[in-house]
Amino acid sequence: MTDVRNEQVHTLFDRVDTEGPIDLDGLRVTADGDGAYTLETPDATHEGVSESKLREVVRSDHVAPYVTNWYFWAEAIGSRSRHRRAFLRHAEAAADHIVPERYDALRAGLETEWGEVLVTVTLGEDGQRRYEIRHADDASADPGDLDAYHDPLDARELSTYDEDGRYRPLRTAPSLASGWIFPDLDGRDAVEALDTIYPASIANWNLEREGDLDVTHWRETAERQTGIYGVVEELPSEAVDWVAETCCVDSQCLKRREWEYDADHELEADGGAGAFPCREPCSLVVAAARRWTKLEEEETHTYEFELTPSEKEQIEEIIDTVAEDRTDEVREADVYEGANRYRTRFLRAKRFDDEGNLSGVPTDPHEDEHHDHEAHGDSHDDHNHDDHNHDDHNHDDHNHDDHNHDDHNHDDHNHDDHNHDDH
Amino acid sequence: MQALVIVAHGSHLNPDSSTPTHRHADTIRATGAFDEVKTGFWKEEPSLREVLRTVESEEVYVVPMFISEGYFTEQVIPRELRLSKWDVSEWESDGLSADTATLTAEDTGQTVHYCGPVGTHRAMTDVLVRRAETVVDDPDVGEGFGFAVVGHGTERNENSAKAIEYHAGRVREMGRFDEVQALYMDEEPEVDDVTDYFESEDVVVVPLFIADGFHTQEDIPEDMGLTDDYRTGYDIPATVDDHRIWYAGAVGTEGLMADVVLERASEAGADIDAAIATVREETRETTATGD
Numbered sequence: 274m275t276d277v278r279n280e281q282v283h284t285l286f287d288r289v290d291t292e293g294p295i296d297l298d299g300l301r302v303t304a305d306g307d308g309a310y311t312l313e314t315p316d317a318t319h320e321g322v323s324e325s326k327l328r329e330v331v332r333s334d335h336v337a338p339y340v341t342n343w344y345f346w347a348e349a350i351g352s353r354s355r356h357r358r359a360f361l362r363h364a365e366a367a368a369d370h371i372v373p374e375r376y377d378a379l380r381a382g383l384e385t386e387w388g389e390v391l392v393t394v395t396l397g398e399d400g401q402r403r404y405e406i407r408h409a410d411d412a413s414a415d416p417g418d419l420d421a422y423h424d425p426l427d428a429r430e431l432s433t434y435d436e437d438g439r440y441r442p443l444r445t446a447p448s449l450a451s452g453w454i455f456p457d458l459d460g461r462d463a464v465e466a467l468d469t470i471y472p473a474s475i476a477n478w479n480l481e482r483e484g485d486l487d488v489t490h491w492r493e494t495a496e497r498q499t500g501i502y503g504v505v506e507e508l509p510s511e512a513v514d515w516v517a518e519t520c521c522v523d524s525q526c527l528k529r530r531e532w533e534y535d536a537d538h539e540l541e542a543d544g545g546a547g548a549f550p551c552r553e554p555c556s557l558v559v560a561a562a563r564r565w566t567k568l569e570e571e572e573t574h575t576y577e578f579e580l581t582p583s584e585k586e587q588i589e590e591i592i593d594t595v596a597e598d599r600t601d602e603v604r605e606a607d608v609y610e611g612a613n614r615y616r617t618r619f620l621r622a623k624r625f626d627d628e629g630n631l632s633g634v635p636t637d638p639h640e641d642e643h644h645d646h647e648a649h650g651d652s653h654d655d656h657n658h659d660d661h662n663h664d665d666h667n668h669d670d671h672n673h674d675d676h677n678h679d680d681h682n683h684d685d686h687n688h689d690d691h692n693h694d695d696h
Numbered sequence: 697m698q699a700l701v702i703v704a705h706g707s708h709l710n711p712d713s714s715t716p717t718h719r720h721a722d723t724i725r726a727t728g729a730f731d732e733v734k735t736g737f738w739k740e741e742p743s744l745r746e747v748l749r750t751v752e753s754e755e756v757y758v759v760p761m762f763i764s765e766g767y768f769t770e771q772v773i774p775r776e777l778r779l780s781k782w783d784v785s786e787w788e789s790d791g792l793s794a795d796t797a798t799l800t801a802e803d804t805g806q807t808v809h810y811c812g813p814v815g816t817h818r819a820m821t822d823v824l825v826r827r828a829e830t831v832v833d834d835p836d837v838g839e840g841f842g843f844a845v846v847g848h849g850t851e852r853n854e855n856s857a858k859a860i861e862y863h864a865g866r867v868r869e870m871g872r873f874d875e876v877q878a879l880y881m882d883e884e885p886e887v888d889d890v891t892d893y894f895e896s897e898d899v900v901v902v903p904l905f906i907a908d909g910f911h912t913q914e915d916i917p918e919d920m921g922l923t924d925d926y927r928t929g930y931d932i933p934a935t936v937d938d939h940r941i942w943y944a945g946a947v948g949t950e951g952l953m954a955d956v957v958l959e960r961a962s963e964a965g966a967d968i969d970a971a972i973a974t975v976r977e978e979t980r981e982t983t984a985t986g987d
Contacts, residue, residue, distance in 0.1 A: 353697075354752045429718060433711055442708040444741045468750060472742035476749040487803055489745075499771060552746075556739050557708060 341400025706737030729971030744776035763815030951979030
């Protein structure tokens with residue numbers, strides 16, 4: 274049963290007396306004047322009762338849940354943050370269930386999936402709610418086996434690196450590490466933790482729910498760019514579709530893409546089925562699109578390569594495996610997989626010349642001289658560039674890392690020769 | 697309800713880029729001076745486009761974690777925050793004096809007090825000195841020491857050098873260090889020749905950068921000859937040409953940076969005097985004299 278604290282009763286009287294009728298989730302309380310009150314729930318009406326009688330009524334078994342529920346939403350959560358309130362009400366399906374049903378469900382725990390995160394809300398004392406947050410992959414884990422956190426800002430560190438310790442530049446990539454739990458957060462901290470893991474997801478979800486999401490389509494975002502990103506508006510429209518297919522499908526990002534090429538031209542790529550929307554091409558998409566804009570300026574050439582049918586298929590398999598991020602799944606000795614390391618090294622040993630050119634064909638068909646494919650064009654011009662330079666914008670050709678890159682590649686070639694004997 | 701939003705560049709590649717910004721936000725959050733403290737980034741999330749909607753307050757102080765006035769503070773940030781009718785003339789700045797402009801965010805309707813960058817604030821000079829105290833581990837460091845402020849240079853932004861000269865001048869006026877010199881990565885006087893510019897045996901070198909990264913962790917240590925290869929690390933102090941170089945790394949990582957953020961917000965009208973006093977004391981890493 275639900276207990277009602279004196280403070281909750283006191284607050285209820287205070288609000289009815291000073292701010293007017295209460296009306297929330299089926300509970301309606303009005304001051305009728307002359308010290309009389311009327312209280313209604315979906316099940317019963319207590320009309321014109323005295324203050325002392327009302328004090329009894331609000332503690333009765335069938336009314337108490339309505340009162341503690343009112344107190345939680347009106348006082349503990351409040352309405353200052355409409356996005357937070359909307360999310361927390363969504364988490365217990367408040368719009369769909371009357372309070373007694375909801376309390377029964379809350380005692381068992383109500384779950385909401387938010388990206389890769391599972392939020393479970395349960396009923397605490399006096400109608401308080403407790404929010405537990407963990408990785409959805411840990412849904413059935415014993416909480417004792419998970420690392421417990423209590424400060425929502427700890428979610429920042431937890432979501433900065435993936436399971437392998439690699440930096441996650443895209444917070445909504447489906448690569449959130451598991452093994453942690455926030456066992457007992459209040460509503461404010463729960464939303465803070467979720468908004469740290471998936472920044473702005475709750476605000477955008479609620480704006481969409483309210484029919485007020487401001488979607489900015491590709492065209493507008495591209496035209497707004499300046500500095501080194503000014504070029505992205507030149508990216509051909511069919512390439513924008515490839516960008517969306519590359520970056521924005523559910524296997525790469527959990528946001529549901531709502532932006533299109535422009536308001537009149539939808540993209541063919543799948544926008545995904547995520548809980549929260551993506552309202553605009555993100556900075557990763559814009560930065561990658563800049564690279565593709567430059568690459569797409571190149572003309573095609575006809576190259577002639579000698580490959581066996583299996584080698585052609587192997588190249589396709591390698592591309593597929595890298596694109597699907599499955600290289601880790603290819604077993605070391607599984608030489609039936611085209612993307613197996615030994616298979617790939619064999620292909621390289623057989624088909625690359627000393628300069629790293631496939632079948633000895635130079636990248637630039639007009640160059641008879643040997644030319645390392647790395648030296649072609651500006652292949653590495655600025656991949657780390659705008660990232661490092663805070664106050665600069667026109668600054669595409671600061672090629673610091675190029676040299677290192679080339680050196681590393683040469684090292685790899687040398688390694689080859691030595692390693693063949695090792696196994 | 698007043699909120700603070702610290703905006704910074706961030707990085708797709710280097711997680712350390714945003715670390716100082718988060719840390720200073722945490723410091724300020726702990727003072728309770730603002731109802732909300734949030735961070736927004738050009739390259740990370742929440743993005744500059746969406747950070748304001750994560751803030752409940754109607755009154756928002758936005759402080760850019762940038763070293764100088766220029767492309768980002770004048771164009772990118774106001775555009776991405778959708779600050780209605782922004783024009784750089786609102787700041788009436790000579791390149792160093794941007795303080796605040798009050799505007800409305802088009803999408804959220806919030807009142808935004810858009811402040812000048814931290815790097816040009818006079819309190820930044822104190823952070824440079826505090827950084828020296830921290831790296832030498834002496835709250836009174838100065839006598840017998842030279843002090844170098846290192847900047848990028850003017851290649852891409854003339855205001856960048858203005859900020860370096862400004863703070864070098866202010867440190868010099870303090871009379872605390874025997875010698876003070878501004879040095880640059882891509883112009884004369886170059887940081888490569890740091891020992892040519894000092895008579896003092898001990899020299900503290902503080903780069904005026906927001907975060908540690910490629911320039912402060914790789915370029916500058918190698919350019920000064922602290923190490924042949926940044927990956928092998930270097931000593932603090934490291935001996936170069938009979939000088940002891942105390943290399944401090946990016947000034948932006950110093951805890952007192954939180955004070956500069958607060959100063960900016962305070963001058964823009966935020967009511968936070970108590971928090972400023974707290975932050976000045978609590979971010980000190982060296983033990984005060986006499987303790």
